[in-house]
Amino acid sequence: MTDTQTPLLSLRHLSISLPKGADRALAVEDVSYDVFRGEILCVVGESGSGKSMAANAVMGLLPKGVYASGGEAIFDDQDLLKLSEHQHRTLRGLRIGMIFQEPMTALNPLMRVGDQIAEVFEAHGQLSGRERQQQALALLTEVGIPQPDKAIRAYPFQLSGGQRQRVMIAMALALEPELLIADEPTTALDVTTQAQILELIRDLQRRRGMAVMFITHDFGVVAEVANRVCVMRHGKIVELGEADEVLKHPRHDYTRALIEAIPSNVIPEARGAETDTALLEVKGLSKVFRSKGGLFKSAREVHALQDVSFSLVKGETIGIVGESGSGKSTLGRCVVRLERPDSGTLSLSGTDFMHLQGESLRRERHRVQMIFQDPYASLNPRHRVGYAIAQGPMANGMSKAQAFAKAKELLALVGLGGTDDRYPHEFSGGQRQRIGIARALAMEPELIVADEAVSALDVSIQAQILELLEELKQKLSLSLLFITHDLRVAAQICDRIIVMQHGRIVEQGPAREVFLAPREVYTRELLDAIPGREHELADA
Amino acid sequence: MLYLRLITMRLLKAVVVLFMIIIFNFVLIQLAPGDPAAILAGEAGATDEEFLRQLRERFGLDQPMYVQLWRYVSGIAMLDFGFSYRQGVPVLDLILARLPATLLLTGTAFVLSLALGIVAGSLAAARVKKPSGSIIMTLALLFYATPLFWVALMSVVLFSVYLDLLPAYGMYTVGAGHTGLALVLDVGKHLILPATTLALFFMAIYTRMTRASMLEASQQDFVKTARAKGLKNSVIQRRHILRNALLPIITLAGLQAGQMVGGAILTETVFAWPGIGRLMFEALQQRDYNLLLGIFFFSAALVIVFNIITDLVYGLADPRIKEGS
Numbered sequence: 043m044t045d046t047q048t049p050l051l052s053l054r055h056l057s058i059s060l061p062k063g064a065d066r067a068l069a070v071e072d073v074s075y076d077v078f079r080g081e082i083l084c085v086v087g088e089s090g091s092g093k094s095m096a097a098n099a100v101m102g103l104l105p106k107g108v109y110a111s112g113g114e115a116i117f118d119d120q121d122l123l124k125l126s127e128h129q130h131r132t133l134r135g136l137r138i139g140m141i142f143q144e145p146m147t148a149l150n151p152l153m154r155v156g157d158q159i160a161e162v163f164e165a166h167g168q169l170s171g172r173e174r175q176q177q178a179l180a181l182l183t184e185v186g187i188p189q190p191d192k193a194i195r196a197y198p199f200q201l202s203g204g205q206r207q208r209v210m211i212a213m214a215l216a217l218e219p220e221l222l223i224a225d226e227p228t229t230a231l232d233v234t235t236q237a238q239i240l241e242l243i244r245d246l247q248r249r250r251g252m253a254v255m256f257i258t259h260d261f262g263v264v265a266e267v268a269n270r271v272c273v274m275r276h277g278k279i280v281e282l283g284e285a286d287e288v289l290k291h292p293r294h295d296y297t298r299a300l301i302e303a304i305p306s307n308v309i310p311e312a313r314g315a316e317t318d319t320a321l322l323e324v325k326g327l328s329k330v331f332r333s334k335g336g337l338f339k340s341a342r343e344v345h346a347l348q349d350v351s352f353s354l355v356k357g358e359t360i361g362i363v364g365e366s367g368s369g370k371s372t373l374g375r376c377v378v379r380l381e382r383p384d385s386g387t388l389s390l391s392g393t394d395f396m397h398l399q400g401e402s403l404r405r406e407r408h409r410v411q412m413i414f415q416d417p418y419a420s421l422n423p424r425h426r427v428g429y430a431i432a433q434g435p436m437a438n439g440m441s442k443a444q445a446f447a448k449a450k451e452l453l454a455l456v457g458l459g460g461t462d463d464r465y466p467h468e469f470s471g472g473q474r475q476r477i478g479i480a481r482a483l484a485m486e487p488e489l490i491v492a493d494e495a496v497s498a499l500d501v502s503i504q505a506q507i508l509e510l511l512e513e514l515k516q517k518l519s520l521s522l523l524f525i526t527h528d529l530r531v532a533a534q535i536c537d538r539i540i541v542m543q544h545g546r547i548v549e550q551g552p553a554r555e556v557f558l559a560p561r562e563v564y565t566r567e568l569l570d571a572i573p574g575r576e577h578e579l580a581d582a
Numbered sequence: 583m584l585y586l587r588l589i590t591m592r593l594l595k596a597v598v599v600l601f602m603i604i605i606f607n608f609v610l611i612q613l614a615p616g617d618p619a620a621i622l623a624g625e626a627g628a629t630d631e632e633f634l635r636q637l638r639e640r641f642g643l644d645q646p647m648y649v650q651l652w653r654y655v656s657g658i659a660m661l662d663f664g665f666s667y668r669q670g671v672p673v674l675d676l677i678l679a680r681l682p683a684t685l686l687l688t689g690t691a692f693v694l695s696l697a698l699g700i701v702a703g704s705l706a707a708a709r710v711k712k713p714s715g716s717i718i719m720t721l722a723l724l725f726y727a728t729p730l731f732w733v734a735l736m737s738v739v740l741f742s743v744y745l746d747l748l749p750a751y752g753m754y755t756v757g758a759g760h761t762g763l764a765l766v767l768d769v770g771k772h773l774i775l776p777a778t779t780l781a782l783f784f785m786a787i788y789t790r791m792t793r794a795s796m797l798e799a800s801q802q803d804f805v806k807t808a809r810a811k812g813l814k815n816s817v818i819q820r821r822h823i824l825r826n827a828l829l830p831i832i833t834l835a836g837l838q839a840g841q842m843v844g845g846a847i848l849t850e851t852v853f854a855w856p857g858i859g860r861l862m863f864e865a866l867q868q869r870d871y872n873l874l875l876g877i878f879f880f881s882a883a884l885v886i887v888f889n890i891i892t893d894l895v896y897g898l899a900d901p902r903i904k905e906g907s
Contacts, residue, residue, distance in 0.1 A: 101810060103806060103809055103810065131813075133810050133812070134809065134810055134811065135810060135811040135812035135813075136812055140810040142806065142807060142810075143805060144803050147803040147804060148804055148806070148807045149801060149804055149807065149809075150801045150804040150808070150821075150822050150825075150826065150901060151804070151824060151899065151900070151901075151902060152825050152828070152899070153821075153822075153825075161808075161811055161813060161821075162811045162812070164813075165811050165813040165814070165817075166812055167797035196902045197902070199901070199902050210807070212811075213807070213811065221881045273669060347637070499758070
């Protein structure tokens with residue numbers, strides 16, 4: 043695929059400086075790589091590796107205070123780093139297109155989708171108003187949006203995440219750029235949606251013969267799309283080569299570690315809980331949300347949960363897997379009583395947990411605790427972490443001194459000893475998630491509900507947190523309800539797996555069985571959509 | 583359809599709120615020591631018990647409070663706000679005579695402050711960390727911090743006394759007998775000083791808020807998307823950042839608009855503007871309860887009306903809100 047002619051984009055000894063006071067001086071240090079016409083180059087790395095910075099420099103979109111301090115970025119015989127803002131602006135959108143990670147926030151919420159696409163033509167003075175709308179419609183059709191004639195008049199909030207990402211792609215491709223930069227375009231999407239979007243990008247790339255610079259942290263995605271791979275760590279290139287070569291025979295330890303951290307082809311071991319005393323019993327749980335109508339949907343009721351029944355025995359980890367909108371989070375919220383189910387029963391080692399009210403609920407609440415998805419939003423930024431952890435026990439009558447001592451102990455337990463007087467912003471994402479775990483443990487729960495607890499983390503951090511959870515579970519004989527959209531994560535930690543779709547349980551069974559012999563079509567679809575699955579990755 | 587039903591619902595709620603406000607004001611005013619009869623009699627130099635009794639009987643003040651309240655509320659239902667104890671004229675006539683002058687003044691100030699504030703705020707946001715941006719913000723702070731009446735007095739001294747450019751008080755040139763266009767120009771000339779004075783304070787607030795809100799909006803991901811399209815900076819500022827920054831400004835504008843009846847007392851007093859504010863001030867001094875209650879009613883009604891309008895404007899400014907309502 044890679045041709046030997048001159049590269050379309052050539053980074054030569056590129057260095058990018060961070061503002062003073064950052065954790066390191068250079069975001070990117072002496073980085074050189076080429077992107078050729080007609081190929082997909084994947085730039086892989088964890089957060090903080092500087093993988094996006096080079097792309098932003100190419101686009102002329104570096105954040106304030108960050109600047110290219112050395113080297114050059116040659117695009118079609120001109121050094122992009124030396125362009126004036128005006129010259130750079132005329133390239134953006136026209137010859138270099140870019141799509142971003144967050145489909146939820148990357149579109150202007152107040153503008154119709156069609157107008158946002160038409161803007162690209164307007165920015166470069168092309169076509170008349172009417173032609174722009176026609177082109178927008180053609181583009182929406184090309185990226186496979188259902189009912190493009192309606193979608194063109196829709197506002198972003200009326201579209202799903204996958205549809206918004208398609209709109210982003212339509213926008214980036216509007217002027218047929220020679221280079222497309224895709225910055226983690228599928229990270230925020232469901233597996234099946236991710237598979238579709240990857241397919242779309244690959245397809246468009248082939249059809250148009252574009253060069254694509256695809257930035258990702260996920261080696262599964264790399265296996266799906268890459269022609270060549272560039273692995274980055276701490277702002278430097280660790281490994282650069284043909285995709286097959288890097289995936290099968292990684293030369294660098296770091297690359298190997300990253301690949302190993304993704305157990306796409308790990309088959310869960312057969313395991314079971316030691317006991318058979320039921321801890322949580324859920325029977326016929328239903329919950330309906332009522333919503334007003336929208337453009338694509340008439341006013342309707344959403345059955346978030348429909349007749350959901352399962353039981354969890356002491357010491358067991360159950361994975362609840364499903365895509366967004368499957369009801370898995372609602373289920374978790376019902377179990378911790380943040381949400382009130384409409385019908386059904388919910389009992390915790392025999393006590394009716396669902397109908398507890400007021401003081402009796404307050405007394406029992408500590409038995410089920412939750413760990414949340416976003417480690418940045420789930421800790422109060424104005425509270426020291428020691429206090430954040432001690433708050434729960436104190437609310438349950440423990441003395442202040444005791445509660446703070448306990449918080450210290452728990453922080454040590456999760457590997458953050460001696461940090462109780464710090465504030466959340468002093469910790470990394472993974473560390474914050476450890477604090478979240480310590481906070482949940484402070485209540486001495488019997489059951490922990492972890493709602494996408496590792497989804498926002500880098501793979502290597504993910505692995506560490508999962509290990510910690512596993513270890514704590516053994517040590518404190520906890521039970522775990524592990525909610526995730528990521529089957530790969532579920533495979534690592536769960537004894538049993540429940541697959542949910544549209545508020546119903548589609549399939550449940552021991553993890554190994556669900557993986558090796560899925561009985562339901564939907565489960566099989568989910569498994570097939572996991573990126574990199576059919577590719578043989580390096581033997582772990 | 584959905585929108586219409588929403589408005590109907592809001593209007594029904596508004597009637598209930600208004601009713602509660604009437605009762606609340608009525609009860610509150612009863613708590614003040616001394617009734618209008620005592621004050622009228624006192625000013626007339628009469629301390630005769632019999633005279634007082636007659637006065638009270640004439641105004642219905644001898645009745646138990648709930649009867650007075652009932653009479654009052656049922657009167658309002660038929661747009662009868664009673665008589666001014668002082669001037670012997672129906673309250674409604676008094677208010678309607680003064681309302682246009684006040685609305686002209688506050689309305690002009692409203693439009694002026696909103697327009698200038700948003701423009702100045704946008705400029706300051708686009709020129710953040712540049713001297714011109716700092717100058718705008720310093721001026722805004724100055725207007726924000728200076729007491730209104732002081733600005734009013736000083737502008738009279740400067741523009742009327744020294745420069746003799748603009749009239750110092752009143753709404754028209756007394757005795758000039760202007761009509762048609764000449765009248766409009768005359769009123770316009772009288773309007774400039776009070777309207778500007780009144781506008782400055784809110785303009786300063788809008789400026790600060792627009793700037794802060796725009797700086798926040800400019801951090802959003804979609805701004806980066808817009809830049810990646812190759813859009814000009816000015817287009818990004820206007821179309822993407824400003825539009826998304828407008829919501830808090832609309833909230834504030836709604837609050838200011840609600841103050842249009844009662845919010846100009848000070849300005850009207852300094853510039854002798856014949857509006858509601860002065861009427862209210864006089865009514866307060868003279869314990870003209872019926873008149874005072876009438877003004878309270880109008881000012882509350884205006885607040886409620888502008889609340890509803892604000893909500894409707896939200897829906898126009900942000901399609902997500904319309905959907906959710």
